[in-house]
Amino acid sequence: MITKLGVASVFVNDYEEAKAFFIDKLGFELRQDVTMENGFRWLTVGPPASPEFQLSLTVPGPPMHDEETAASIKALMAKGxxxxxxxxxxxxxxxxxxxxxxxxxxxxxxxxxxxxxxxxxxxxxxxxxxxxxxxxxxxxxxxxxxxxxxxxx
The missing domain is CATH 3.10.180.10 (2,3-Dihydroxybiphenyl 1,2-Dioxygenase, domain 1)
Known part of the structure; x- marks a missing residue:
């Protein structure tokens, strides 16, 4: 049985810019920042009051998305x-x-x-x-x- 949400994801344009926004402006804490063998960067942050929750900051693109999919996601982001x-x-x-x-x-x-x-x-x-x-x-x-x-x- 599921007991709670542990990780949610949000698409961002730039890892460092997003990391700074969530940590410096919103007061979140860094949870994880590692790059996997396939080049995928696992960058997560979270509010101090929810230490078990991770918000994954994900730049659309390889290895998770092909170029067409990444472009579509980025277009939706640009439109807000x-x-x-x-x-x-x-x-x-x-x-x-x-x-x-x-x-x-x-x-x-x-x-x-x-x-x-x-x-x-x-x-x-x-x-x-x-x-x-x-x-x-x-x-x-x-x-x-x-x-x-x-x-x-």
Missing amino acids: ALSAGAWNTDDCRKTFAEYSARGVEFLQEPAVRPYGVEAVFRDDSGNWYSLNELNEQALDQDAMAEVFGSQSP
């Missing part, structure tokens, strides 16, 4: 069409202020939502992330279905 997930925080407004001061580009300032307070930011590769301060209703399926006007299955 990829969402890389949602990060939780205890205080969205405070985190927004800290990250803004560090140069993080926000697409949306903190706003009250039915599930809490949310801001949206972009990394240096064009991926966007939701930054959430969740409230008590956020994980209540029935409450969210009622707020958003849909039925629970």
Whole structure:
């Protein structure tokens, strides 16, 4: 049985640029940085509060992708069409202020939502992330279905 998510991946344009963004701007920690025999670089970072979680920073290309696939992924990144997930925080407004001061580009300032307070930011590769301060209703399926006007299955 699966117990939790250990590794998630995000596509980035440049390993060093992405590493600096996540460590210097978001305050993440370096988890792994090794290059395998086939040339694949396994670069992972993670938030200090989640020491078992690794975010894999992956540049599209060999050996994982052929040139055509890598070009397609890079085109989607350039358009800002990829969402890389949602990060939780205890205080969205405070985190927004800290990250803004560090140069993080926000697409949306903190706003009250039915599930809490949310801001949206972009990394240096064009991926966007939701930054959430969740409230008590956020994980209540029935409450969210009622707020958003849909039925629970």
